[in-house]
Amino acid sequence: MRHREWALAVVFAAVLAFTAWRIAISWGPGYWVLDCAAGSVVCVLALLRGRNRAWAAFCGLAVACAAIATAWLAHLPAEPGPGMALALSVLIGSAVRVLPVRTAAAVGVFGLVMVAVPSSMTVPNGVAWVGGVGTGVALRLLALRREHLADTVRREERLQLARELHDVVAHHVSGIVLQSQATRVLARRRPEEVDGSLDGIENAGSEALSAMRTLVGLLRDDAPVRPERLEDLVGRFDGLPVLLRAGDGRDWPPEVTGTVYRVVRESLTNVARHASHAASVEVTVTQDGDAVVVEVVDDAEPRPSRRGGLRERLEARGAHGLRERGGFGVLGMRERVEALGGTLVAGPRPEGGWAVHASVPLP
Incomplete structure (x- = not known):
């Protein structure tokens, strides 16, 4: 059992022991046996509820029914006692939290019937039932909210995928079209330069394929992934060595x-x-107190392309300028992080290269 279950077992044992002592003082020796035995069975079911929550809840309620009938026929202290009521509260809350709506409602109604049975414990048992149902409903709504947020993240990722693919395809294909048009002109005016222009088209096509492979590898997963799977993301990143330091998330x-x-x-x-x-990229994901900190750092400096032409130099300068101004990618990251109450800073480093630093608070 986990630490939480051990703590719950200690609470159950203490309540059962205290109730048995109080019954022995007020009713006399021997009258506590039914309450302690039935309560222990329901408490054990509550501790083992994770294996089958519906089965545990209905069995616990059935034991409570049998205990109520036995206590009434044998003129014993009223059931369910405090220990059993506490265990039933855990069983009902657990069922309401995760079971399908109809099954959860059936468990809640069954528990309400136990509370409605006239006895000296009606008010305490009613409080336990309300506490169990209320806690289960609250946790269920919280889980639904998280699921909705996860769906929102997935939708945004799909939209981002579409934007990224559009940008890459438009950029590279536009370059190939322009060079093809230039080649057609060269074929009429300077045929001896056609081979060089065709080489440029071939190189542009190769660059486009390489960029598409890299981006598709980075963007093909449309669902949020646990930090452990960042290794898969890094493994699909072609061309540069990436050093990953990821914590347990x-x-x-x-x-x-x-x-x-x-x-x-x-x-x-x-x-x-x-x-x-x-030359390299470093990715660090750690938990710092109540926040998750993400750092991605590269050591690249802005430089013109190897062909050295005016158009290539302007494109290289514009690409780095886009990073400095924080293009749509940086804006999307910042909006995502700030939506969760975090912060994101992206910009050039004094020693060279580029750094992205994000801090996302944990709820």
């Missing part, structure tokens, strides 16, 4: 894990598009 909610994955993916996408001449 098993307890992070889906909206946080999705945002972390989104920031790393967009940052690597920017490296692939604007800093392919970098």
Whole structure:
């Protein structure tokens, strides 16, 4: 059992022991046996509820019914006692939290029938029932909210995928079309330069295929992924060595894990598009107190392309300028992080290269 279950077992044992002592004082020796035995059975079911919540809840309620009938026929202290009522509260709350609506409603109604049975414990048992149902409903609504946020993250990721593919395809295909048109002119005026122009078209096509492979690899997953799967993302990043340092994010909610994955993916996408001449990239994901910190750093400097033409130099300068101004990718990351109450800073480093630093608070 987990630490939480052990703590709950200690509480159950203490309540059962205290109730048995009080019954022995007020009713006399021997009258506490039914309450302690039936209560222990329901408490054990509550501790084992994770295996089958519906089965545990209905069995616990059935034991409570049998205890109520036995106590009434044998003129014993009223059931369910405090220990059993506490265990039933846990069973009912657990069922209401995760079971299908009809099954959860049946468990809640069955528990309400137990409370409605006239006895000296009606008010305490009613409080326990309300507490169990209220806690279960609250946790169910919280889970639904997280699921809705996860769906929102997935929808935004699909839209981002469409934007990224459009940008890459439009950029590279436009370049190929322009060079093809230029080649047609050269074929009429300077045929001896056609081979060089065709080489340029071939190189542009190869660059387009390489960029498409990298981006599709980075963008093909449309669902938020746990931080452990950042290794898969890094493994699909072609061309540059990436050093990954990722913490354990098993307890992070889906909206946080999705945002972390989104920031790393967009940052690597920017490296692939604007800093392919970098020597290395470092990705760090850690939990600092009540926040998750993401850092993606490359060591690239802005430089013109190897062909050295005026158009290529302007394109290289414009690409780095886009990074400095924080293009749509950086804006999307910042909006995602700020929507969760976090902060994101992206810009050039004094020692050279580019850095993205995001801090996402944990709820």
